[in-house]
Amino acid sequence: xxxxxxxxxxxxxxxxxxxxxxxxxxxxxxxxxxxxxxxxxxxxxxxxxxxxxxxxxxxxxxxxxxxxxxxxxxxxxxxxxxxxxxxxxxxxxxxxxxxxxxxxxxxxxxxxxxxxxxxxxxxxxxxxxxxxxxxxxxxxxxxxxxxxxxxxxxxxxxxxxxxxxxxxxxxxxxxxxxxxxxxxxxxxxxxxxxxxxxxxxxxxxxxxxxxxxxxxxxxxxxxxxxxxxxxxxxxxxxxxxxxxxxxxxxxxxxxxxxxxxxxxxxxxxxxxxxxxxxxxxxxxxxxxxxxxxxxxxxxxxxxxxxxxxxxxxxxxxxxxxxxxxxxxxxxxxxxxxxxxxxxxxxxxxxxxxxxxxxxxxxxxxxxxxxxxxxxxxxxxxxxxxxx
Numbered sequence: 001x002x003x004x005x006x007x008x009x010x011x012x013x014x015x016x017x018x019x020x021x022x023x024x025x026x027x028x029x030x031x032x033x034x035x036x037x038x039x040x041x042x043x044x045x046x047x048x049x050x051x052x053x054x055x056x057x058x059x060x061x062x063x064x065x066x067x068x069x070x071x072x073x074x075x076x077x078x079x080x081x082x083x084x085x086x087x088x089x090x091x092x093x094x095x096x097x098x099x100x101x102x103x104x105x106x107x108x109x110x111x112x113x114x115x116x117x118x119x120x121x122x123x124x125x126x127x128x129x130x131x132x133x134x135x136x137x138x139x140x141x142x143x144x145x146x147x148x149x150x151x152x153x154x155x156x157x158x159x160x161x162x163x164x165x166x167x168x169x170x171x172x173x174x175x176x177x178x179x180x181x182x183x184x185x186x187x188x189x190x191x192x193x194x195x196x197x198x199x200x201x202x203x204x205x206x207x208x209x210x211x212x213x214x215x216x217x218x219x220x221x222x223x224x225x226x227x228x229x230x231x232x233x234x235x236x237x238x239x240x241x242x243x244x245x246x247x248x249x250x251x252x253x254x255x256x257x258x259x260x261x262x263x264x265x266x267x268x269x270x271x272x273x274x275x276x277x278x279x280x281x282x283x284x285x286x287x288x289x290x291x292x293x294x295x296x297x298x299x300x301x302x303x304x305x306x307x308x309x310x311x312x313x314x315x316x317x318x319x320x321x322x323x324x325x326x327x328x329x330x331x332x333x334x335x336x337x338x339x340x341x342x343x344x345x346x347x348x349x350x351x352x353x354x355x356x357x358x359x360x361x362x363x364x365x366x367x368x369x370x371x372x373x374x375x376x377x378x379x380x381x382x383x384x385x386x387x
Contacts, residue, residue: 018274023314025270026363029263030318034356035325036256038346045181045347052128054086055238056218058208058225063234066100066206071233073203078230084216088125094211096123099195099204103166105155114155116145116166116188118195126211130184135160135175140191146175148185150329150344164188167198181345208233264363271307271367276374303372304365311364315357322356323348 058079063069079085080095087093099118104111121140124130138144145166147158157164157173164171171190179185196202212218218237225235326348 015274015277018277019310022270022274022310023317026267026311026314026360027317027321029260029267029363030315030356030360031321032263033256033260033359034319034322034348034352035346036260037352037355038322038325038348040256041347041349041352042344045344052126052211052238054212054214055126056210056212056221056235057238057241058210058233058235059206061232061234066098067102069206071097071205071208075231075233076205076208078228079208079225079233080210082221082224084212084221086211086213088122092122094122094126096120096126096209097192097205098123098207098209099192099199099201100206101167101195101199107155112155114151114166114188115186116190116195117184118190118192120192123189123209126209127179127184129180129182130177131179132175132177135173138174138189138191141194142191143169143171143194144174145171145188145190146177147173147188149176149178150185151188152176158188166190167195169198183344186344209238260359264359267363268367271311271364272370274307274310274367276371300372304368307368307372308361308364311360311367312357314364315360318360319348319353319356 058071059066059069060071076095076097080093085093085095096119101116101118102113103116105114106112121137124137132146133149135146138146145164147164151158153159155164160173160176162173164173166188171188177185177189192205196204212221222235225231225233325346328346329344
């Protein structure tokens with residue numbers, strides 16, 4: 001026989017002050033947990049969303065990112081007519097040599113590493129998620145650039161029609177693009193040849209992106225690029241490349257969980273104190289319930305349910321407190337000099353909200369476990385004698 005829920009409801013209403021303090025403590029912890037996971041998910045999405053399933057990226061041998069990769073014009077010429085590469089309607093291979101550079105830009109009292117990418121017109125056909133939302137595409141050979149939407153008004157010159165001082169020249173911002181929330185939205189895109197001239201890398205690139213024909217043998221192509229002495233490049237799918245680059249987000253997730261665990265300990269103590277006080281104040285009630293035939297297990301379950309319900313309500317409040325951060329933009333720098341500054345948005349997804357509610361229930365269950373066990377062990381005779 002279970003204890004009626006209306007008994008727990010009445011008990012929660014009687015101890016309004018202590019219960020409110022406990023709900024507040026748990027809600028704050030859950031809100032911070034949800035915000036931390038929203039940061040990690042936003043950063044993770046910004047990195048992973050850059051990839052396309054039928055795209056491949058090639059880097060120089062030994063390079064682990066575009067920042068330290070070097071590819072020559074001869075290597076590009078040797079690979080761009082491989083049969084596994086898709087072609088456009090005119091028979092031109094969908095191969096995009098790209099030059100990824102970084103420049104220091106003032107951001108308040110600090111300097112950010114602003115990524116600038118040199119591309120050709122064919123790049124738009126390979127990076128299919130890139131879409132202009134304002135202005136136009138830059139004209140090749142001119143000092144024109146387009147910028148990702150997350151850069152708008154973030155740095156001097158980062159606005160449509162403004163002059164952006166990057167490198168040794170001044171560029172006119174003629175367009176703004178979006179890229180499905182990916183890291184490209186934190187970049188400036190310029191004409192490849194103009195950027196090569198500006199950086200004095202006239203015949204070299206950082207990476208080569210290419211689009212594969214349907215059903216292409218990816219493993220054979222990767223092996224061909226590595227074994228052919230004319231190519232001698234390391235190749236992998238974009239999905240695999242960005243999976244490796246997303247280790248930063250994985251480390252942040254571990255750090256966020258660690259901090260949330262520390263805060264959860266304080267919330268568990270608060271819930272435990274509340275429930276211990278409830279057990280102490282309701283000793284006579286517990287004795288009466290036992291005398292009416294309710295089992296010790298039923299009483300323990302009742303107190304656990306009460307603690308969990310308290311935490312669940314706190315979890316809902318915590319999730320609601322964190323919802324305003326959804327969609328907010330921020331910037332992240334890996335800390336290294338060569339690491340580009342990445343702008344991304346907070347993502348409070350339904351999965352993260354459910355994780356927050358589950359986190360709250362776990363806090364409530366752990367906080368109520370020992371007090372519930374104490375309630376289960378209350379002696380009927382001693383409890384009624386106290387009355």
